[in-house]
Amino acid sequence: MTYAINFEANNAKFQKEGFPGKQPLPPSKHVTIVSCMDARIDVHKALGVGIGEAHLIQNAGGRSAEALRSVVISQQLLGTKEVHVIHHTDCGMLTFSNADIRSKIEKDLGTSAANVAGAIDFLPFADLDKSVREDVKFLKDSPLVLDVPIHGWVYQIEDGKIRKVK
Amino acid sequence: MTYAINFEANNAKFQKEGFPGKQPLPPSKHVTIVSCMDARIDVHKALGVGIGEAHLIQNAGGRSAEALRSVVISQQLLGTKEVHVIHHTDCGMLTFSNADIRSKIEKDLGTSAANVAGAIDFLPFADLDKSVREDVKFLKDSPLVLDVPIHGWVYQIEDGKIRKVK
Numbered sequence: 101m102t103y104a105i106n107f108e109a110n111n112a113k114f115q116k117e118g119f120p121g122k123q124p125l126p127p128s129k130h131v132t133i134v135s136c137m138d139a140r141i142d143v144h145k146a147l148g149v150g151i152g153e154a155h156l157i158q159n160a161g162g163r164s165a166e167a168l169r170s171v172v173i174s175q176q177l178l179g180t181k182e183v184h185v186i187h188h189t190d191c192g193m194l195t196f197s198n199a200d201i202r203s204k205i206e207k208d209l210g211t212s213a214a215n216v217a218g219a220i221d222f223l224p225f226a227d228l229d230k231s232v233r234e235d236v237k238f239l240k241d242s243p244l245v246l247d248v249p250i251h252g253w254v255y256q257i258e259d260g261k262i263r264k265v266k
Numbered sequence: 267m268t269y270a271i272n273f274e275a276n277n278a279k280f281q282k283e284g285f286p287g288k289q290p291l292p293p294s295k296h297v298t299i300v301s302c303m304d305a306r307i308d309v310h311k312a313l314g315v316g317i318g319e320a321h322l323i324q325n326a327g328g329r330s331a332e333a334l335r336s337v338v339i340s341q342q343l344l345g346t347k348e349v350h351v352i353h354h355t356d357c358g359m360l361t362f363s364n365a366d367i368r369s370k371i372e373k374d375l376g377t378s379a380a381n382v383a384g385a386i387d388f389l390p391f392a393d394l395d396k397s398v399r400e401d402v403k404f405l406k407d408s409p410l411v412l413d414v415p416i417h418g419w420v421y422q423i424e425d426g427k428i429r430k431v432k
Contacts, residue, residue, distance in 0.1 A: 101430075103417070104295040104348050110314020111428045118311050119426030125358060127305035129270040137321040137336050139293035144308045145284050148276020151311070155303040158324040160336035169388055170303050170326035176370045177358055182270050192291060192343055204342045205410065213409040220410075222335055243379040244371065244386075251269070260285030262277045264267075 123152035125178065131155070132174045134235070135186040136162040136193075140257055143186070147262065155180060161193040162186055163223045164235035172244045181248050185235045186262070188255040193224045193231075228254060232265040289318035291344065297321070298340045300401070301352040302328040302359075306423050309352070313428065321346060327359040328352055329389045330401035338410045347414050351401045352428070354421040359390045359397075394420060398431040 131154035135143050143149060143156055155174045157167045164171070164185055174180045201222050206214035225231035232252040239245045252265040297320035301309050309315060309322055321340045323333045330337070330351055340346045367388050372380035391397035398418040405411045418431040 101417075103350075103415075104297045105313065105315060105319060107313045107350070107419075107428060111312060111426070114312050114314065115426045122424050123306045125304075125306075125356060131270045132303075137298075137323045137340065138291075139318050139321055140289045140291075142310045142317050144310060145317070146277060146280050147271065147273045148280065149271060151308050152305050153271060155305055156324055157303045157326075158322055159333070160323075160339040166332065166335065167325070169332065169386055172371070172383070172386075173326040173358065173367065173388060174303065176367055176374065177362060184269075184273070190291060192339065196343060201339065201342055205338070208342065208412065209409060216409050217338070220335060220338075222339060243375060243382050246374065249269075251267075253273075258288050260277070260281045262273060 120151050127152065127154050127178060127180055129153040130179060130181040132171055132180045132183045133157065133186065134162050134164050134167045134171070134183065136160065136188055136191060138188060138191065141188060141255055146255065146260060161191060161223055161225065161231070162235070164238045166223070168242060168244065171239065175246050183239060183248065183250040184253060185232060185239070185250070186253045186255055187228055187232045188257055189228065190257045191228065194226065194228065196224055198222050198224065229265050286317050293318065293320050293344065293346055295319040296345060296347040298337055298346045298349045299323065299352065300328050300330050300333045300337070300349065302326065302354055302357060304354060304357065307354060307421055312421060312426060327357060327389055327391065327397070328401070330404045332389070334408060334410065337405065341412050349405060349414065349416040350419060351398055351416070352419045352421055353394055353398050354423055355394065356423045357394065360392065360394065362390055364388050364390065395431050
C-alpha cells in the first residue's frame with residue numbers, strides 16, 4: 101500500500117531519532133490549545149510545545165463550539181488549567197458561505213447529500229479578530245468550562261508570528 | 267502576561283529558525299488526518315508531515331463523527347483526496363463513561379452544568395481497534411464524504427510506532 105505521505109518510513113525514523121519515551125497521560129503544562137486544521141500550521145513547532153505538554157484540538161477554523169466536548173474532557177479528566185484559542189490569517193473559513201459549500205456538495209455528491217449538508221453549519225466567519233473574540237467568549241460563557249484563563253491569538257501565515265487578540 | 271508555555275519567546279525563535287515562508291492554502295500532499303488531542307502525539311513529527319502538506323483535525327479520541335464538518339471542508343474547498351484516522355494506545359477515551367464525566371461535572375460545576383452535559387455524548391470507547399474501524403466506516407458511509415482512500419491506524423504511545431488497522 102502506498103500513501104501520499106510515506107508515514108511508515110517517516111515513522112520508523114521518528115522511532116529511532118525523535119521518540120522521547122513514554123510520557124504520562126495528563127499534559128505536563130496543563131494547557132489546552134484550540135487551533136485550525138490548516139496545513140500550514142504546526143502548533144508544536146510554531147509555539148514551542150513539547151511532546152506531552154498540551155492537548156491540541158484542531159478543526160476547520162479552530163472553532164470552540166465544536167471543540168467544547170474535548171475541552172471539557174481535557175479539564176475534567178486530565179486537569180488542564182489554561183486554554184488558548186488560535187485562529188490565523190488567510191484562513192479558508194474566510195472564503196465561503198454555507199450556501200457556497202452546499203452548492204459545491206450538490207454538484208459533487210448530488211441532491212440528497214446537499215440536503216444532508218443543509219442541516220450543517222460549516223461555521224465560516226467574515227472577521228478574523230472577531231472570530232477569535234467570539235470563540236474565547238463562547239468558552240468563558242459555557243457552564244461546562246472551568247473558570248480558568250482563556251486567551252485568544254492570531255497566527256500570521258505570512259511570517260509565522262503570533263499576536264494576542266484583545 | 268505569563269503563560270504555562272512561553273508561546274511568545276518560543277514563537278520568536280520559530281520565526282527566525284523554523285518558519286519555511288508562506289505556503290499555499292491547499293495541502294500540497296492532498297491529505298487529511300484525523301487524530302486525538304492527546305498531549306503525547308505530535309503528528310507532524312511522528313508521521314513526518316511537513317508544514318503545508320496535510321490538514322490535521324484533532325479532538326478527544328480522534329472521533330470522525332465530530333470531524334465530519336472539517337473533512338467535508340477539506341475535501342470540497344481544498345481538494346484533499348486521502349483520509350487517515352489515527353487513534354492511540356493508553357487513550358483517555360478508554361478510561362471513562364458518559365456517566366462518569368457527568369458526575370465529575372456535577373461535583374465541579376453544579377447540577378445545572380451536569381444537566382447541560384447530560385445532552386452531550388462524550389464519545390468514549392472500550393475497544394481501541396474497533397473504534398478505529400468504526401470511525402473509518404463512519405466516513406466511508408457518509409453521503410458527504412468523497413469516494414477516496416480512507417485508512418485507519420493506531421499510534422503506540424509506548425514506543426512511538428504506528429500500525430495499520432485492518
